[in-house]
Amino acid sequence: MGLFSKTCEYAIRGIFFIARKTAGGGRVSIKDIAAAIDSPEPFLAKILQDLSRRGIVQSTKGPNGGFYFDKDSLKRPLAEIVEAVDGNGLFIGCGVGLKQCSEINPCPLHNEFKNIRNQIQHLLEKTSIGEFTGDINLGIISFSIGN
């Protein structure tokens, strides 16, 4: 098990790709996204459908349709995607699921886990989707962009 569910991984990889690919305008189809990020196409479709319904990513149907981000969406933090897909279990609650664990009555690893989870949350909150659009990410981002 990694940090995220597979669904969430597909979602994040998907938005990485959409952001990069449509940085200069235009849209990108599920087919292209799925191929680029190595995910099952119909499954990814469902995931993006959901994110689209939530307004996290934009989409249009028909010829030249596809997925893209509007200006506002580019400002959203990655945390919103993670929360939408996996919930907030990564950020809150006891690290080992102890009901009785709390600030006043912490489990043996409470503070250590809290620290780490705060870091995860902070990272995902401070990182916006827009950070994956620019040329500055061309060498960093691992997709080849083609045309």
Next chain:
Amino acid sequence: MGLFSKTCEYAIRGIFFIARKTAGGGRVSIKDIAAAIDSPEPFLAKILQDLSRRGIVQSTKGPNGGFYFDKDSLKRPLAEIVEAVDGNGLFIGCGVGLKQCSEINPCPLHNEFKNIRNQIQHLLEKTSIGEFTGDINLGIISFSIGN
């Protein structure tokens, strides 16, 4: 989704309890463990069975039987339990599951995730089961010990 699978959470909570409860000798039964850590008894039985087969926890059958830790087992790091149950996905690989991601060709969050995952691994490696036995944990650990 939290950091660990439910199975792994039960395992960790279980060993917390066994360590604490048998610190002064003796054994503790699945029934008692399950009740204390709020887990389904037969499921926990399977989990401990597995850990027992791996030699991570000790057990004996029959009257006054149950689970306990021998000296060596108390030295084991928590990481071994996590790896046995959830694998090493929390520690290694790309945080978002990108095949192409590596040190030379890192994904946009590679280094940030690496840092966090290293911290998780370090925490779990440096923490041994034996740390959950002593009186020093009585106020910290959230189980009530009874008799």
Next chain:
DNA sequence: TATAAAAAAGATAAAAAACTCTTTTAATAT
């Protein structure tokens, strides 16, 4: 040695996550 206690083993069931397929709707262009 018989009985009881407790874990091990095996087989099954239920729920959730991951994934697929088919039909419908919306947008565009001819």
Next chain:
DNA sequence: ATATTAAAAGAGTTTTTTATCTTTTTTATA
């Protein structure tokens, strides 16, 4: 208007995770 393109919606299926139940084996002790 019609045809085409591409996402949305809906209805499955498969796999994995979580959980249960029953039988067997081992150990202690009366």
